[in-house]
Structures are given as C-alpha cells and as structure tokens.
Amino acid sequence: MLVTPLRQRASHKPQQLKVDMTLKQQQYEITNHGYGKDAVKILHVNRQGPVHTIQEFEVCTQLKLYSKKDYYQGNNSDIVATDSQKNTVYLLAKKHGIENPETFALLLAKHFLNKYAHVQQAHVHVEAYPWQRICQDDIHGTELEKTDPKQTVISGIKGLRVLKTTQSSFVNFIDDEFRSLPDQHDRLFSTVVDCSWQYSDTETVNFSAAWLLIKNIILQNFAGDPNVGVASPSVQHTLYLTQKQVLEVLPQVSVILMTMPNKHYLNFDTKPFQQVVPGDNNEVFIPVDKPHGTIYAELTRKQLRSHL
Numbered sequence: 001m002l003v004t005p006l007r008q009r010a011s012h013k014p015q016q017l018k019v020d021m022t023l024k025q026q027q028y029e030i031t032n033h034g035y036g037k038d039a040v041k042i043l044h045v046n047r048q049g050p051v052h053t054i055q056e057f058e059v060c061t062q063l064k065l066y067s068k069k070d071y072y073q074g075n076n077s078d079i080v081a082t083d084s085q086k087n088t089v090y091l092l093a094k095k096h097g098i099e100n101p102e103t104f105a106l107l108l109a110k111h112f113l114n115k116y117a118h119v120q121q122a123h124v125h126v127e128a129y130p131w132q133r134i135c136q137d138d139i140h141g142t143e144l145e146k147t148d149p150k151q152t153v154i155s156g157i158k159g160l161r162v163l164k165t166t167q168s169s170f171v172n173f174i175d176d177e178f179r180s181l182p183d184q185h186d187r188l189f190s191t192v193v194d195c196s197w198q199y200s201d202t203e204t205v206n207f208s209a210a211w212l213l214i215k216n217i218i219l220q221n222f223a224g225d226p227n228v229g230v231a232s233p234s235v236q237h238t239l240y241l242t243q244k245q246v247l248e249v250l251p252q253v254s255v256i257l258m259t260m261p262n263k264h265y266l267n268f269d270t271k272p273f274q275q276v277v278p279g280d281n282n283e284v285f286i287p288v289d290k291p292h293g294t295i296y297a298e299l300t301r302k303q304l305r306s307h308l
Helices: 006-027 082-096 101-115 207-223 235-249
Strands: 035-048 051-065 119-129 142-147 152-164 189-199 253-261 264-267 284-288 294-300
Touching: 035 082, 051 082, 051 101, 082 101, 082 284, 101 119, 152 207, 189 207, 189 235, 207 235, 235 253, 235 294
Parallel strands: none
Antiparallel strands: 035 051, 035 284, 051 119, 142 152, 152 189, 189 253, 253 294, 264 284
C-alpha cells in the first residue's frame, strides 16, 4: 500500500470539514436570536416660532429575522446594520417629529416591519429624559454646608441642569492648524451648574431667601426674560455675569465659585440622506456625554482673600 502524498491529504480536508460542520449544525438549534443598536441618544427640538419644545430620549432597537443564515452560514445579505438602525432613529425623528416616547417607538417598529419583509419582530425601547421650562419659583437639589470653627457658612447648588436652543454662540476663537470646530453663531447651550458661595456676614442674611435669589440669578443669566431671552457669547461670559450679579446684590457673600461643563448636543448630519429627508437639519441632535469642556471660575471681592 502506498502512502498518500501530503498535498493530496490536504485536498480532502476541506470537503471532510464541510461534512463535519453540517452534521454538527444539525445537532444544535438556535432557539432565540436578534440584534440591534442600544443607547442611541437623541434630542429633538420642535421650533414653533419663538416657542421651542424639546424631547430627549435614549432609544434601543432590536430586530429578529426570519432567517438564521447570518449565524449558520455567515451570510449577511438580510442584515439591516445596527448603524443603519441608528440612522433610522435620527431620520424618522427629523421626518416625522417626536410627540412622546410611545408614538415614537411605534413609528420605529412599524417602519422596520413594513420596510423589511424578512424582519420577523421589531422591539423598540425608548427611555425619556424629562425637561421642564424654567420657572422663577422652581427649586432644584442643593447642598448646604455649615462649619463651626470660625462661624464660616458655605452654601451651594449642585446638579442644576439647564438647556436653551437659541441665543448662544461661540465665534472668533483661535484659528490655527489644530482647530476643527467652526464658528457657531446659534447653537444649543446646555450645562449642569455646580455653585458654592461663602458668607462673610452671617448675622444679617436670610439664608433661605439668599439661596433662592442666587438660584434665580443663575437662571436669569442663562435664559433671560421668558419673552426675549438673553444672548450668550460664551459659557465663560455667562458664568462671570452670574457671579458678578450675585456679589452685587448680596453684600453678605464674599466669594462665589461656579463650574459649568459643556453638555454637547451634536447636529445629526442629514446630507447623505437627502432622498429620505431633504434639506438641512436643525431639529435632531445627538447627546454626547464624553468628552466635554468644563468652564469654572471663582470670583472674590478684592478686599477679601477668602477662597472656597
């Protein structure tokens, strides 16, 4: 008996492997399957003249196909890519608007089922991040700290999240070879205000009234008059004007520290999808948590050296 050459042995292996894989496939069954895109963040702005209404959601889409050939055979011909599912969220929001989480979830599910006949099931989960309009009497969570050794009182506001959809700009900053951000003459402006201040006089101040007054000063410098608004050329300028007004109206406050991180909302680019939603987009934005800019400053009366 002759020894089979190695090259001939190798030529039989792929066929044998194919048979073995087919037999193994028949031994097992995929009983549940699906795929999709999770944590698609979206902010939608409904601009009705001077009145703007916003909806912020986190959307998850999951599709289950009739076929399992993508699993068994590595055949991707039926797959609606998860990136395409993400784009669908933004494009349908741009095309139809958003009324509430339930109707938007139904809109997405019906779209996937009606457009792709090979999709057996569509699951859509929409989580809302509620916003409410600024009201002068609204109260948000705060921190109050009092220390006894020198009767120093430090009060503060933490986690005051605000957003406005117009009258915020950022232009004429350094333009060099490292810059990629264009001038923004009208942008979304959102931040989470952390603010603390120290009292130099604890005898004549009404702490509750002062806290409420400072909170309202923050809101007024951010949003302005409800009917007119206020322009903000930068986060830095808005921050400084707020601190300055606090020291002007409350002589008992000696120093104030504020931190205002930029909470970015990036415009979703609809240019590649003109057949779906023609024109420019100024309604659908992508919330981005990281990275983000952080602006802070401490403003102190010149005759004092207190620091927070």
